[in-house]
Amino acid sequence: MNLLEIGADGLDTGKPAFFRFRPLGDRVLLTNLEGRFVVLDDADFGRFARGEVEAGTPLFEQLSRENFLRESFDEAKAAAMIRARRRFLDAGPNLHVLVVTLRCNTTCVYCHASRANMDEVETDMTPEIAERAIDLILQTTSDYVTIEFQGGEPLVNFEVVKHAIEYALSKNASAGKQLEFTMVSNFALLDEEKLDYLLEHRVQLCTSIDGPADLHDSVRKLPRADGSAHGHAVRWTRRINERYRELGLEETLYHVEALVTVTRELLHRERELVDTYTELGCRALFLRPLDPFGFADKTQHLIEYPREDYLAFYRRTVDYIIERNKQGVEILERYAAIFLTKILNGEDPNFLDVRQPAGAGIGQLAYSYDGQIFTCDEGRMLDAMGDSSFRLGDVHMSSYRDLVGHETVRAVVLAGQLDGHPDCVHCAYNPYCGIPPVHSHKSQGSIWGRKRESSLCHVHKGILDYLFEKLATADQETLEVLQRWTTSRSRDHFLHRVTVGAV
């Protein structure tokens, strides 16, 4: 059904409440201001648009229940859901990325972080800079704080990682935050002694698995003498999961989280990818397309792909993941889980890159090895490429309020709201979407960008089309799988809880 077929004279603007719509195969998806949705067939959409839905009919009940009719519009219900979706606005940055070194033992063809060679020791963070960063981090208005150790390869500067953990724990005795540490590592430099320390200090460990061994090793290269990058990642993932079990931690909740960066070669190997992850005991797969940062900007002729190809890959992969779930294997796709939580649960899982406004500056801060502070890790990556647009200050001179009240933060908060964007303002996916302004800045030259031409917008629309098609047409078993992906359980073991004053 096309609104043009109904014609302007046929539309009844008095009966429908505010809605946005999008064709979905032979049906029509409608979403409203607070993000509730209905999927109607052509005939019902016509009745709705012409204001011909009769009270007492199942269609009337459905539209009324989901707040699509003016006469039964429940303002309080709408306001409560909008508040729930924007709850993250009440507190400041909870994710703090500490880039403890740019040095890395691996060379990745897409390296977003702009790594440095192993002899470039001047790119190591000093203990003093780590302390100043943590002093700032613990001033956030957020009760929950995650300090994420990144690089380069953070294990290269492990002494500063340890120093930062111990300093943060001691300072948090008075700050009283719910503190969590995570580390993103390729594990090639891990040993039992380091692992003992990380487990003892409850550091959550994440790695990258970019597919089966041959593919992983072709995009993430270790010096030949150091063996296979895939081999190290797999061996230590298994070992860490084993140690979690020895600690009595529940396997389904506590395991190494792995991330995949989708490169061109992976696009036709979806089953091998999923099987690699399930065999490792991973419960989540995040099908992240390439970003335009770091080396990926220069190597795109080798590894990039049209986003249509990515979306076809995405559909095949998630179809296979759902199939595996039906066979009893519990694994989810992270993009789908983020969107489904917003769609089905009416809340925001606070994934900083897919929310509006995005997390830059108000949900996340990144601290570079030299003490410079950025709105987000991508802002720091851009700085490494010679563009310091997202730099907010440094650990020596800036106060916490200087950083989060910075004019750059204000600008990206404004630009990160889709109600100020052409296309987005009318898009049915507006309540669930979000595009980081740093991505628009890099790919289109302004923090606003042109979403209709944005590769990220294309990806989000494609994924949401797929998910709504499933929600509209899938069998009950599939719907149960998708609903299960929205269930989030807290990993309390990793939380360092402190009651202020009780050391």
Next chain:
Amino acid sequence: MTQRFAGVPDVLAHADLDDSSAELTVDSTLYSLESVYGASFTFIDRCFVFLDRPAEGQLRVTLAAKKSATQDELRGFVGEFANELLACAWREKITAENRGAIEAVTMQALAGAMGPPSLDELEDFDFSEEPFEDPLGIAMSWEEKYGKDKAKRKQGEGPEAAAPEPAEEEA
């Protein structure tokens, strides 16, 4: 050597391959100056951008590529400029219409992130500071700037005594 672009009306845009530049003519009754500035700015990493007003109701944008550019690349610049210009113009209207909601979210986000100022920060705050500096008297009303009681102000009477002299008198 001036050349036209396939699919683009010649009166609106053409290229000079010798100079690696493209010229666009923008109807200033369709697009605001702010939109033209906004679209132009997204090109400054790739082009030197010149704006002028060749005739009433027209703005001319010259995009001179910093590195030598082919006709296809110049056509890409022109097309991208046109799309960016449309995006800027429409965004200007949308943000005006949704200003209330956008400002409310922004205020909540920043207030939530910043929290209340500490006592040390309050101690450092200069409460005597004027809301903003206005050395040229741009924010003053006509009456304040040129009104009847200017003579009084010169003698130091009334609250406007500290206002700067009008620029014409400084010259």
